[in-house]
Amino acid sequence: MIDAVGNPQSILLLGGTSEIGLAAVEAFASDRPMRVVLAARPSQRLADAKARLEARGCAVETLDFDATALDTHTAVVDKAFAEGDVDVAIVAFGLLGDNEEAWTDVAKAVELAQVNYTAAVSVGVALGDRLKQQGHGSLVALSSVAGERARRSNFVYGSTKAGLDAFYTGLTEALRPFGVTVTVVRPGFVHTKMTEGLKPAPLSTTPEAVAEVIVHAVRTKQELVWAPAPLRFVMSALRHVPRPVFRRLPL
Amino acid sequence: MTSPASETRSLHGWGRTAPTVATVITPRTPEEVAAAVKAAGRRGIIARGLGRSYGDPAQNAGGTVLDMTGLARIHSIDADSGVVDLDAGVSLDALMRRALPFGLWVPVLPGTRQVTIGGAIGADIHGKAHHVVGSFGNHVEAMTIVLADGSIRELTPEGPEAELFWATVGGMGLTGVIVRARLKLHHVETAYFKVDTEQIDNLAELMARQTQDDEKYAESVSWFDAVTTGEHFGRGLLTRANHATLADLTPRQRRNPLKFDAPQLLTVPDVFPPGMLNRVTGRLFSELWYRKSPTKLGAIQNITQFLHPLDIAGEWNRGYGPHGFLQYQFVVPLERGDVIRTVLERMTEAGQVSALNVLKRFGEGNRAPLSFPKPGWTLCVDIPIGPGLGELCEELDRIVLDAGGRHYLAKESRTTPEAIRRGYPRLEEWRKVRAAVDPAGVFASDLARRLELI
Numbered sequence: 086m087i088d089a090v091g092n093p094q095s096i097l098l099l100g101g102t103s104e105i106g107l108a109a110v111e112a113f114a115s116d117r118p119m120r121v122v123l124a125a126r127p128s129q130r131l132a133d134a135k136a137r138l139e140a141r142g143c144a145v146e147t148l149d150f151d152a153t154a155l156d157t158h159t160a161v162v163d164k165a166f167a168e169g170d171v172d173v174a175i176v177a178f179g180l181l182g183d184n185e186e187a188w189t190d191v192a193k194a195v196e197l198a199q200v201n202y203t204a205a206v207s208v209g210v211a212l213g214d215r216l217k218q219q220g221h222g223s224l225v226a227l228s229s230v231a232g233e234r235a236r237r238s239n240f241v242y243g244s245t246k247a248g249l250d251a252f253y254t255g256l257t258e259a260l261r262p263f264g265v266t267v268t269v270v271r272p273g274f275v276h277t278k279m280t281e282g283l284k285p286a287p288l289s290t291t292p293e294a295v296a297e298v299i300v301h302a303v304r305t306k307q308e309l310v311w312a313p314a315p316l317r318f319v320m321s322a323l324r325h326v327p328r329p330v331f332r333r334l335p336l
Numbered sequence: 337m338t339s340p341a342s343e344t345r346s347l348h349g350w351g352r353t354a355p356t357v358a359t360v361i362t363p364r365t366p367e368e369v370a371a372a373v374k375a376a377g378r379r380g381i382i383a384r385g386l387g388r389s390y391g392d393p394a395q396n397a398g399g400t401v402l403d404m405t406g407l408a409r410i411h412s413i414d415a416d417s418g419v420v421d422l423d424a425g426v427s428l429d430a431l432m433r434r435a436l437p438f439g440l441w442v443p444v445l446p447g448t449r450q451v452t453i454g455g456a457i458g459a460d461i462h463g464k465a466h467h468v469v470g471s472f473g474n475h476v477e478a479m480t481i482v483l484a485d486g487s488i489r490e491l492t493p494e495g496p497e498a499e500l501f502w503a504t505v506g507g508m509g510l511t512g513v514i515v516r517a518r519l520k521l522h523h524v525e526t527a528y529f530k531v532d533t534e535q536i537d538n539l540a541e542l543m544a545r546q547t548q549d550d551e552k553y554a555e556s557v558s559w560f561d562a563v564t565t566g567e568h569f570g571r572g573l574l575t576r577a578n579h580a581t582l583a584d585l586t587p588r589q590r591r592n593p594l595k596f597d598a599p600q601l602l603t604v605p606d607v608f609p610p611g612m613l614n615r616v617t618g619r620l621f622s623e624l625w626y627r628k629s630p631t632k633l634g635a636i637q638n639i640t641q642f643l644h645p646l647d648i649a650g651e652w653n654r655g656y657g658p659h660g661f662l663q664y665q666f667v668v669p670l671e672r673g674d675v676i677r678t679v680l681e682r683m684t685e686a687g688q689v690s691a692l693n694v695l696k697r698f699g700e701g702n703r704a705p706l707s708f709p710k711p712g713w714t715l716c717v718d719i720p721i722g723p724g725l726g727e728l729c730e731e732l733d734r735i736v737l738d739a740g741g742r743h744y745l746a747k748e749s750r751t752t753p754e755a756i757r758r759g760y761p762r763l764e765e766w767r768k769v770r771a772a773v774d775p776a777g778v779f780a781s782d783l784a785r786r787l788e789l790i
Contacts (some may be wrong), residue, residue, distance in 0.1 A: 148599060
């Protein structure tokens, strides 16, 4: 259960090695140890994350989760709920890809679309069903400002996040009568392994800063947040910039 | 026979925090309660009264919640013996209105009368008279409960199932659904109190005065100011009273000495923004509250004036705004009265503002393993939900538990299972009694899940 001051007792991270996701779990666990389920493909990074959280006093379980194996998603989600309620579920897996490759290579484009959008929808449905039965809980989906207006430089990634964003925004409304809060998080450029070597955009941020935004949003039941917060206004303006101008912006 | 009303609804406690959704059924007979218990799904079932617990004991996310206010009949009142037989959904307010004309008084009254009999037993509530009369369970002669298998049983405090009786007193509804009870009320001549109010200008003296001659009074409590710092830190009002006799009343009051004089003047609208209670308003409130009652001995006061000043405004919890608030209540042994000061100092240092601060000395506890009161000081503070509150409460938990104290489950909304285990050493004993009558865990609540009670 999430208590009166917003402390959860259990958390499920889909994309168990996501830097932002793990930072969020650690931020929640910094106040109180809790039950953590990390769902990801087995790897050294996953084992390290588990050890790190256990050192903080958390009870950590790992589940083998492959975003592309769509027909396994329901079973993975069911397993995560088998040991008790899941108070917070974070959908944090995703690929950035190389935009030039992605828009010219069918296989690459489909992979991005499958992992970032189709798989996110698939786990969203499974999580929605379980949370609905549970009658409480918080579902966090990592979207991106890239989905708010497609840019030439990463529109394939942006299109997948736009789809995810729309799905989880709708899910917010669908799950509200069942006592479940869905939070869509739109980070800007985040310095992670995924963005290593890329030129940071203005207002770039860190996984830890995004994690703080997530924790605060869950505690206060916010449904749509930007990280950092001022991006909300920047994106609001950018959405209305005429195309001839937008295309010339150094984004 | 039609089936009882059922709807899916979001429920929260009096603190308006952590709402969850459940199927709410409103049964009208014990048989309908039994049918609902037998039909309960995987997420279980719990009884709910008037929702005055601050946290989540009367919520059951994804499961069933029984709205017990549909069972609201008073079956009989025996004016001579003072025994009343009534349904569990009857409120203390309704009971008082019916019993007072017979010269009968409900011995245990908490800060509000909007509590059902079932809730009063389930939380083993206490009032300002605890040092003399103990808690609510002490006045229950028998109760009828619906068990997990749907069977209906009558329990008595000394009978063959005394263990289950006492596990149900303070058991937060987790042993079964209380549907009916027999209570023993007290005889009074009037519905008024003869009140001694003392304005005392610091905490140490307030506590010393409260220790001196509490036994002379049937009711005793103090309110104090937790905002003012310096030498007047913890200045407050000690109010103590006995039931007024006919001779104490004015001729006018004597015409109708058992009048139920407890008006509700307004209902607070749900329009307040967060942050209504801050340092400025908190200071203002504390100043006014302190000033309004200069030292005065022997004043005659009615029920609202003395017992339930907050009941004058309905839904007053809305004044704290949409984020809600929590009430932090604990008891520490008498010899650890120093904890009261430490807790207040930590709160002030952390910048948290509490306007409603109530301090009382408890008398002896009872046999119930999860009953909250035990000999000691109990402090109760209301704090609006805001940044830093979680951390502060964690720190207060450590101070309270290290002093051998514990938390009140009817107020609790944020602590850890570990804190409850430490505070209630007889928790395991209670769990065993519960497991014997509900092995499958049919009775469940958000509180039970959060604090791992079951």
